[in-house]
Amino acid sequence: MKTGTALADILFLICSISFYLLIIAFGFALATEAFTDDGKMGNFSPKFNSALGYEMPVEFKIKPKSPMFNNILFTDYKEGIDDKGKKTYATIPQYANSITTEDSLNFKAVVSINNYGMGDNFELTSNVFRGDGHVHIKPKTLFNKVIIVFRTYMNFIILIIIFFFLKNIFKMLRITIEFSQKLYKLIQMLGVIMISKVLLSVIINSILGMWLTDIGIQPLNDGLNYVDITMSSRLDFDFSLFLVGFSLIVLSALLKSGSKMQQENKLTI
């Protein structure tokens, strides 16, 4: 008799659909890798392959050079100087005397981080914009190519395996919600796989990061060096997935105990 819950039914459906979609996406990625030169099939292309490059996690930093003073962001106030670095008392607008090497005649290294939209509710106190993202890189050496291809496709395969296990777990639970040896073993294996995925990514990203030096964006004119944009590799340690993996292993120990108790209960007349 079916005693599963509606939630288990929904989760089984979601995991099944995701599993089959991932298999199709994986097949598509392999096909573009093997059969195309430009990494595209018509208008479709995967996020990564040897032609398009592979994703590398990076951290962005956008930092404007320190302005002179009286800027919206910096509150080092100097009397007689407006927020654009100009002398307020001069009949012909003049910039205040330069105090940094970036300054030059008629140009001041002043950049304002605009926070007008915040109004009276908040005050912006950051002087650096940071963010996590990805860049695409193509490996040049055989060693790097092997590692990055292995990491990329192994992550994909592990993701498919995770959804395969989830599909099987919810398939069991939609029939009946009870302890069983198979259930706790599936959950334990799922936890181990999640932890392995995180550790594998970290190890390989740290190896690849050794050769990926900082990427910078600078203006071609040295005199206009008013903002630094840099990207550096990051380990991309998915702490949430790591924690979930460990939690599942602990949970599986609890389910094992429950399974044993249930089995004894069934044999108690």
Place this chain on the structure above:
Amino acid sequence: MPIIVNLDIVLAKRKMKSKELAEIIGITTANLSILKSGKAKAIRFSTLEAICEALDCQPADILEYVET
């Protein structure tokens, strides 16, 4: 297992069938079969009480400890 269930012997003495006993004490014949075969892990006092009442016997008539 060191605890032997001698239910078959008592049933034979009382000339009662397993199915009949199962109906009287309110358990399934499958569970009664598990008890008779020695596969049971435990028996509830309520079940033991019901068996003794139905068969008019003592727990010692049904359960026997044998050293291994």
